[in-house]
Amino acid sequence: MSKPLLSVIIPVYNTQDFLEECLETTIVNDERVQYIIVNDGSIDNSSKIINRIAIGFSNVILVNQRNKGLSEARNAGLRLVNSKWVTFVDSDDFMDKFRIQRIVDYLEKSDNCDLYSLPVMSYENGKRKVAQDCNDNHTINEYIYRVMKGNFQIGVWSYVFRTEIIRNNHIFFDKGRLFEDKFFLPKYLKNISNVQSLPSNKVGYYYYRMRSNSITHKKMSLKKLTDWHDSGVYITDFFLKFKKLDSKTVFAINEYKIMILFRTYIDLLKIGQKSDAESVKNEIKSFIKNSKTKFSFVSFSKIIIISIPTNLLSIFLNGDK
Known part of the structure; x- marks a missing residue:
């Protein structure tokens, strides 16, 4: 087989109910595409x-x-990539058939960007909703703003990355982390100057399946909340170090960080972790004190809520005695 143009990394772990649809809509017999399936110790029929x-x-x-976890499965795939471009597919998701061929058709004709953002639909209980679909070229400042506002996904399955940039900058997924994409994407964005969005009428949709027992949608736990907090703080602090961010983007980053910290605080109280919640509360106070930007009304209302004594708020949330 000649050297492929695009590699598609598909980590698999116990997704027998969805895997057939994933593979049948993703894999095409095209020498321009290399598929790397990493079976991460599945014990079902995967x-x-x-x-x-x-x-x-x-x-x-x-x-x-x-079984080593999603990050290590993706890293195992990255080490085998033998192409100019690479993308990712989660094994419980699916896509419009021949989407991959449309992407490589585009990549053959265009090489004016280091990151392509792809159209995504969420899929839950048979209902589809457009999560992102755009046809534009963005500066990094503009793109960070739109990511922080929720206009673009952070999940790596919504991008095509240039392999050379990943390799030259030693960008891998953090082992053992949930929300690992929030650690990966900022490191990549640091090394490029623009992002090109490809519209659905050119490449079709990726369908991100929302299911209650997936890693990111499981019931709250201390591990999940810790990684949610750490990933959110990491991506915001990392972005704030970027040069030439305008005030609008800095404001959006700070708003996102307040949201992350506030949700962590409330959810820690809901699972009875008062000591950890108190630490996050102090973190919020310190961030507000040292921030050089103003906050929106929504964030200000959250700031008022954290002024309520922790024990009293816990009683309100949980009915504690």
């Missing part, structure tokens, strides 16, 4: 589904490893 659907393709590489 291995059988992979063997039935994917192994017959000459452009598919299969890695079987013991």
Whole structure:
């Protein structure tokens, strides 16, 4: 097989109910595309589904490893990439058929950008909703603003990355983290100057499946809240170090950080972690004190709520005695 133009990394762990649709809509017999499926120690029927659907393709590489988590599965795929561009697919998601071919068709004709943002739809209980769909070129300042406002996804499955930038800057996923994409994307954005959005009428949609037992939608736990907090603080603090951010973007970053800290504080109280909640409360106070920007009415209302004594707010939230 000649050197591929695009690699598609698909980590798999116990997604037998969704894997067939994922693979059948993603894999095409096209030598321009390299597929790297990383079976991360699945103990359901995922291995059988992979063997039935994917192994017959000459452009598919299969890695079987013991369970190490999503980050390590993606990293294992990244080490095998042999192409100019790379993207990711979660094995419980799916896409418009031949989307991958449309993407490589575009990449063959265009090489004027280091990051492509792709159209995404959320998919929950059969209902579809556009999450992002745009046709524009963005400066990094503009793109950070729109990410912080929720106009663009942070998930790496919504991008096509230039492999050379990942390799040259040693960008990998943090081992053992939830919300790992919030650590990956900022490191990549630091090394580029613009982002090109491709519209759905050119490449079709990626369907991000919202399900209650997925990693990011599971019931609250201290581990999940800790990683939610750490990833949110990381991405905002990292972005604030970027040069030439305008005041509007700095304001959006600070608003996002207040949202992260406030939600962490409230959710920690809901699961009875008062000591950890108190620490986050102090973190919010320190951030407000040292911030050089004003806050919106919504953020100001959150600031008022954290002025309520922790024990009293806990009683209100949980009915504590």
